[in-house]
Amino acid sequence: MTAPEANQNAASVISASDLSLTFQTGDGPVHALKGVSLDIRKGDFVSFIGPSGCGKTTFLRCIAALERPTGGSLTVNGMTPDAARRARAYGYVFQAAGLYPWRTIGRNVSLPLEIMGFSRAEIEERVARVLALVDLAGFEKKFPWQLSGGMQQRASIARALAFDADILLMDEPFGALDEIVRDHLNEQLLHLWARTDKTIGFVTHSIPEAVYLSTRIVVMSPRPGRITDVIDSPLPRERPLDIRDTPEFLEVAHRVREGLRAGHAYED
Amino acid sequence: MRRTVLPVLAVLAALLVIWYAGAVWLNAAWAQDRATRAGVELSLVELVADTWAQDKPKLPAPHQVAVELWQTTVEQKITSRRSLIHHSWVTLSATLLGFGLGTALGIALAVGIVYNRVMDLSVMPWVIASQTIPILAIAPMIIVVLNAVGISGLLPKAMISMYLSFFPVVVGMVKGLRSPAVMQIDQMMTWNASAAQMFWKLRLPSSMPYLFTSMKVAVAASLVGAIVGELPTGAVAGLGARLLAGSYYGQTIQIWSALFMAAALAAGLVALIGAVQRVVLRRMGMA
Numbered sequence: 001m002t003a004p005e006a007n008q009n010a011a012s013v014i015s016a017s018d019l020s021l022t023f024q025t026g027d028g029p030v031h032a033l034k035g036v037s038l039d040i041r042k043g044d045f046v047s048f049i050g051p052s053g054c055g056k057t058t059f060l061r062c063i064a065a066l067e068r069p070t071g072g073s074l075t076v077n078g079m080t081p082d083a084a085r086r087a088r089a090y091g092y093v094f095q096a097a098g099l100y101p102w103r104t105i106g107r108n109v110s111l112p113l114e115i116m117g118f119s120r121a122e123i124e125e126r127v128a129r130v131l132a133l134v135d136l137a138g139f140e141k142k143f144p145w146q147l148s149g150g151m152q153q154r155a156s157i158a159r160a161l162a163f164d165a166d167i168l169l170m171d172e173p174f175g176a177l178d179e180i181v182r183d184h185l186n187e188q189l190l191h192l193w194a195r196t197d198k199t200i201g202f203v204t205h206s207i208p209e210a211v212y213l214s215t216r217i218v219v220m221s222p223r224p225g226r227i228t229d230v231i232d233s234p235l236p237r238e239r240p241l242d243i244r245d246t247p248e249f250l251e252v253a254h255r256v257r258e259g260l261r262a263g264h265a266y267e268d
Numbered sequence: 269m270r271r272t273v274l275p276v277l278a279v280l281a282a283l284l285v286i287w288y289a290g291a292v293w294l295n296a297a298w299a300q301d302r303a304t305r306a307g308v309e310l311s312l313v314e315l316v317a318d319t320w321a322q323d324k325p326k327l328p329a330p331h332q333v334a335v336e337l338w339q340t341t342v343e344q345k346i347t348s349r350r351s352l353i354h355h356s357w358v359t360l361s362a363t364l365l366g367f368g369l370g371t372a373l374g375i376a377l378a379v380g381i382v383y384n385r386v387m388d389l390s391v392m393p394w395v396i397a398s399q400t401i402p403i404l405a406i407a408p409m410i411i412v413v414l415n416a417v418g419i420s421g422l423l424p425k426a427m428i429s430m431y432l433s434f435f436p437v438v439v440g441m442v443k444g445l446r447s448p449a450v451m452q453i454d455q456m457m458t459w460n461a462s463a464a465q466m467f468w469k470l471r472l473p474s475s476m477p478y479l480f481t482s483m484k485v486a487v488a489a490s491l492v493g494a495i496v497g498e499l500p501t502g503a504v505a506g507l508g509a510r511l512l513a514g515s516y517y518g519q520t521i522q523i524w525s526a527l528f529m530a531a532a533l534a535a536g537l538v539a540l541i542g543a544v545q546r547v548v549l550r551r552m553g554m555a
Contacts, residue, residue: 066454066457085457086458090458091458094450098449100470100554101553101554102473102554104553111459112459114461115460115461115465115469144553
């Protein structure tokens with residue numbers, strides 16, 4: 001299986017080598033990450049999949065400089081993660097939408113822009129643009145509680161897009177949503193990715209979601225948290241929902257499942 | 269509406285009945301005593317009537333308190349020393365000043381506790397200890413000390429109000445400022461927000477529901493503080509002064525009317541803060 005040509009030559013945006021993170025706890029050290037090496041190229045859509053405790057969220061948080069690795073090296077846009085954070089290199093979408101209840105949708109999306117000191121006119125223009133991008137035009141004046149869970153999560157994606165970071169990090173953003181809404185949002189996310197040419201890191205529990213979305217799937221396993229397989233998807237970038245019934249799709253899903261099973265065998 | 273009014277009226281009626289019965293029970297001895305000395309025999313009706321109409325009853329009847337309240341509020345000029353409105357205002361002004369100072373102090377301490385590790389570890393025990401000292405013991409000290417440095421009048425009373433009212437605000441605001449989820453704080457980190465932005469845009473708005481709840485407790489405590497502050501000084505004006513004068517001269521009716529005035533004042537203040545809370549939180553989209 002080979003990745004599309006364009007991606008092979010693209011520059012590496014996120015580069016981890018022999019990365020490890022050990023938490024010291026009362027019950028002794030916990031190896032959240034051990035010997036993780038991975039290159040994410042510009043324009044990649046990379047999914048991290050694995051059981052709880054495999055370190056997929058921890059790895060994403062290391063990239064975002066929300067956790068500090070205890071060993072190895074990690075660069076984001078050629079900088080340390082913390083420098084990249086200060087340069088606002090990425091937008092981060094959390095599991096919960098985390099919209100501020102006292103701000104309207106428009107003002108929620110404008111929050112990071114206010115923090116970054118954009119001008120009033122620029123804020124207005126960007127809020128309108130990203131809300132349109134996630135199909136929420138016209139909802140500026142609504143408060144979060146007036147929106148469904150799926151719409152709230154879309155607003156939080158708009159918020160992460162508003163300041164034009166090239167990297168989008170998403171930590172199980174659709175985990176709390178039902179299957180139908182999730183399908184819809186996955187489809188929208190692919191459209192968005194195609195239009196904006198972002199590099200996306202996406203943590204998920206769901207095999208179909210990972211295979212449907214990604215150009216590369218990173219299979220991880222716990223104790224210690226590590227990468228067991230990296231699968232370059234042979235699927236085309238253009239993906240209608242029914243691609244999930246094709247043999248290619250099922251083959252990739254099968255390989256992901258095998259990888260997950262192999263990881264699990266270590267436990268017992 | 270009808271559903272809530274009826275039970276409330278029923279409870280009120282029951283309280284009045286108990287009160288009137290209590291007045292008969294407590295005041296009967298004095299009525300009998302007087303009748304015996306005068307050599308008269310009281311019938312039951314006369315006895316009951318007497319217990320509800322004494323000058324200095326052990327327990328005044330509700331209508332006596334109501335009449336006293338009417339006479340000292342509506343029928344007196346506000347400037348008069350006999351006007352309960354005048355006395356209420358004296359106490360209220362100290363209450364409001366103390367409440368304002370206490371709320372400001374409470375918020376300031378809470379910000380310090382949340383942002384400064386040393387303060388977090390050192391201030392809270394003192395704040396709690398401060399509230400274990402009986403206010404009646406410390407109030408005269410505050411007044412004496414402030415008098416010695418030449419501060420008298422409104423401020424010493426307000427200080428005692430503040431002493432009582434900052435506590436609920438500290439406790440509530442520490443909780444409120446810490447109420448944002450870890451995720452929301454991480455999110456601010458990803459935007460590289462400064463500490464000031466974190467405070468103004470996340471922590472402070474998150475703490476608003478906590479602030480109003482603690483302010484309701486604080487304003488009632490403030491009123492108690494102002495009244496207590498009027499007791500040890502032998503103040504000539506204020507609800508505390510009315511209570512003190514009433515107890516010197518056995519004017520139980522005056523005491524009870526001052527108590528009712530204080531209760532009404534407290535209820536009014538709490539209701540006012542509740543109204544502000546509703547308006548603010550609705551505007552913030554949080555209610």
